[in-house]
Amino acid sequence: MSFKSTLFAAAAALSFAMPALAGDIMVEDAYARTSTMKSKSGAAFMVLMNHGDEDDRLVGASSDVAQRVELHTHKEDANxxxxxxxxxxxxPIPAGGMHALARGGDHVMFMGLNRQLAQGDIVTVTLSFEKAGDMTIEVPVDLERKPMHGMKMNHGNMKKN
Structure with missing residues (x-):
């Protein structure tokens, strides 16, 4: 591999690791995954941070990787x-606060995948915020990440490392 192509590859990898911004909203630690290689659905997880003085809200998401993209959560039923x-x-993303989209909780759901998601693939996702507007991010597929990777527990509260 030439120096030029190595430099380009390093710059591309670094750009995916950088936080994305829209207005006062910043997205960090985004990744996508499926439960198996042949899954017809997948999900994206990330930390949404609001550096502004006004509350905002993630109201939708879209991507060409799936037939439908929705905001989902997990809830326990009566049984x-x-x-x-x-x-x-x-x-909701409170002013000066954050909202974590994490496995077992809130997430962006991809239903009817148009292609398999392999380790290292990149998924383009547009997030729609009530006040900040649309933000398009590049989300790496990470099928090897453990459920709490990048997060730590502190007296029952999830905190970003």
Whole structure:
């Protein structure tokens, strides 16, 4: 590999690791995954941070990787069974605060994948915020990440490392 192509590859990899911004909203640590290589669905996870003085809300998402993209969460039913549900109202991001989209909780759901998602692939996702508008991000596929990678527990609260 030539120096020029090595430099380009390093710059491309670094650009995916950098946080994305739209207005006062910043997205960090985004990644996508499927449960198996042949899955027809997948999900994206990330940390949404609001550096502004006004509350905002993630109200939608879109991507050409799937036939449908929705905001989802997990809730326990009366029988103790976890169910995945569409969240019509979106996810609030308080002023000066954050909202983590994490496995087992809130997430961006890809349904009817148009292609398999392989380790290292990049998925383009447009996030729509109530006030900040649209933000297009490049999300790496990470099938090897452990459920709490990048997060730590602190007295029952999830905190970003």
């Amino acid at each position: 103790g069974v976890m169910q995945m549900l569409k969240v019509e109202e979106g996810f």
